[in-house]
Amino acid sequence: MRALQGPVLAIALALVFGAVLIAIDGKNPIEAYGAILSGSLGGIDQIGRTLEKATPLVLAGLAVAFAFKAGLFNIGGQGQLVLGAAFAAWIGYRFSLPGIVHIPLALIVGGLAASILGILVGALKAYRGTHEVITTIMFNFIASNLTTYLVAFPDGPWFEVEGNASNISRTPPIQPSAEIPRLLAGDSSGIPLGFLVAVFAAIVIWWLLAKTTFGFEVVTVGANRHAAVYAGISVKRITVITMAISAFLAGLGGAIETQGVVGRFIPGDNSGLGFDGITIALLAKSNPIAVIPAALLIGALQAGATQMQSRAGVSPDILNLVQAFILFFVAAPMVVRWITRVRSLEEDSGPQLSSSWGAA
C-alpha cells in the first residue's frame, strides 16, 4: 500500500491546484469535478466512454513505461500512435476479409508501421549515439506530416474520394469486418473490447519483463548500462528491440482507436494522446500492470471533460494543466512530502534518464 501513497498524493495535490485555478477563474471547482465524476462513472454509457478513452492511454503509457525500463525515454508516442492509426485505417478500408483475420491484421500492421519508427530511433541511439528525446520529437512532426499527406485533399493516396462532399481530409470508413466490437452492447454503447486488448498487452509486457530472459536484459540495461555490458548483454540490440516494442505498443493504441472508436483516420483526431503516456507511465512508476489504473484515471478525466464544460463552464484544457501538476508531483516526492507532511512517503523519484544524455 505504501507504493500507492506517492501517486495518490500526487493526484490529490494536482486536483487541488487545478481547483484553485478554476476558482480563480470564478468557476465552481466542486461543480466542475462533480461533473467529471458523473460524466465518467455516472452510468454504463459513461463507464464505457471512460474505458474507450483509457484504451489508447493504457498502450501509450505502456510504450513509455517499457522504454523507461531500459533507460530510454520514448517521448514520441504521439507520432507512433498516429502512424498506427493511419495504417490500421488503410488495412481496414482497403481490404475485405473475415473479421477474425481482418481485426488482428489491421491492429498488427498499425503496430508494425509504428515500430519501424521505433527501430529507426533505437538504431540511431545504439549506433550513432543520437539521443532519443530529440529524434522521437522530430519523428512526431514527420509522422504527422506523412499521415496528413496520405489522406490529404485532393491528391492523398488514401483520401476518401467518394461520398465526401465537403472534401474533408480523411480515409474512407473501415469495413465492418475490421471494427472492434463492443461487449454487452444492448441499449447502451457497451464495453469496448479494445480495452481488453490493451489489458492483455499490459499483461504480456509484465510477463515479458518479469519472466523472460529478454525482460531481464532490458531491466539490466536500464539499471546499469556498464554492468549490462560486463554481463555480456548487447546494449545495442536491447536498445533497438526495446524501442521497436515500445513504438509497437503506441502504434497499437492508435490502431485500436481507429478500429474501435473513430472508424477511419482523420488527422489531428488523436493529438496529445502520446504525451499523456508520459504522465501515465510515471504515475504507474513504470509498472505495466499499474499502467492500467493510471490510464483509467486520466481516461476518466477526459471522458468527463465535456460534461465539465457544459455544466460548470470550465474549458477541458484545464485537464492538461492538472496533468502537468500530476507529472510534477509524481516526479517530486520531496515536494509532496513537504506540502502534505506525510513522512513515510517513498523517496524514489522514478527513472533516471539524464545519465544517458550526451554520454560519449
Added chain:
Amino acid sequence: MTTIANPSNTRSFDIRSLGFLLVPLIGVAITLALHAYFGWTSQQQQAVYAGTMRGSAPLLFGALVGIIGEKSGIVNIGIEGQMTLTGFAAFFAAAASGSLLVGVAAALSVGMMTGLFMGWSTITIKMDHIIAGTVLNVFAGGFTNYYYAQGKTMPSFPSWPIPVLEDIPWAGKILFQHGPMVYFAVIGAALLHFGLNYTRWGLRTKAIGEHPSAADTVGISVTKLRYRNITIAGGVAGLAGLSILQSASSFSNTGFSSGRGFIALAVMLFGRYRPFGALGAALLFGYFSALQSQLQLFDTIDIPSEFIGMIPYAFTIIVLAALGYAARSPAALGQPFEKD
C-alpha cells in the same frame, strides 16, 4: 580536467578553432547548388537568405540557453516550453499594454521564472533533469492552451536597417535589414563566447559542469552558480521566444514554437557546445526552414507540401546521426551535486 586548470584553447591560435566556419561554408555550397537547380532569381535567393537569418535567431538563442545549462551541468530539454511560455507572455503583455517594451519585459521575467523552476527542480529537489524539462513542456502546452484568448494584436517589432551597411549591393538586404532580435542573437553568441572563454564566470561555470566537487573544494558555490546560470539562461529563452514573435507577429496556441526548442538542442550539439559553433549550425538549420517556406510559397517543384514541411525535422535527425558521438558533453552533466 586539464581544461579547467589550463584553458589552452584560449592561448595560441589553432587552425582548428576556425572549424565553425566549415558549417556555413558547406551550407553555402549546398545552397548554391540547390538554387541553381531550382533556377531561382536573385530576388528569390535574397528572400531565402534573409529568411535564413530570421529563422536562425530563435534557434541560436535556444542553443545558447542549452549551452549555458549544460556547461553548468544541467540538461535542459524544457527550452521548447520556455519559448512557448515567454512568447505567450510577451504577446499578451504587449497586446494588453500596447507597448512592445512591456512585452519584452514580460518575456524576460517569465523566462527567468522558468529558469528558476528548472534550477529548483534539478538542483534543490534533485528531480531527473529530463523529467523536469518534460514537466515544463507539458505545463507550457497546458497553460497557453487554457489561457489563450483570440483576437488580440500586438504592436509589431521595429525594423532596424543598419545605415550604410544595408546599401551593400545584394548582401546588404540579406544581412542588415532585420528586426532587432536577429542582431541581438549574433551579439548574444559573441557575448557568451567571450564570457565562457575569457572571464572568471566562464571558468567557474565550466568547473561546476565538469567537476563540481573540485569546484566546491576551491570555494565555488556550485548550487548558487548553477541557480544563477540556469536563471540567466531562462532570460535568454525569453529572447528566443521574442525572436519567434518577431517573425510570427502573433502567438498561436497550436503551433508557436513547433519543435524549435528541440531543434535548438540539435543546434547546440552540432555546434559542439560552442557559441560560434551554434551560430554556424543555427544558420544551417535556419536555411532549411527558410528553404521550406520558400518552396511552400512559390511551389517551384512538384513535391507535396507535407514533405517539404518535413525538411527541418528530417534534416535535424540526419545531422545528429552524421554527428554521432563527436560532441563531448560536460562530465558532470545531469548529475545532482551532493556536498560531502
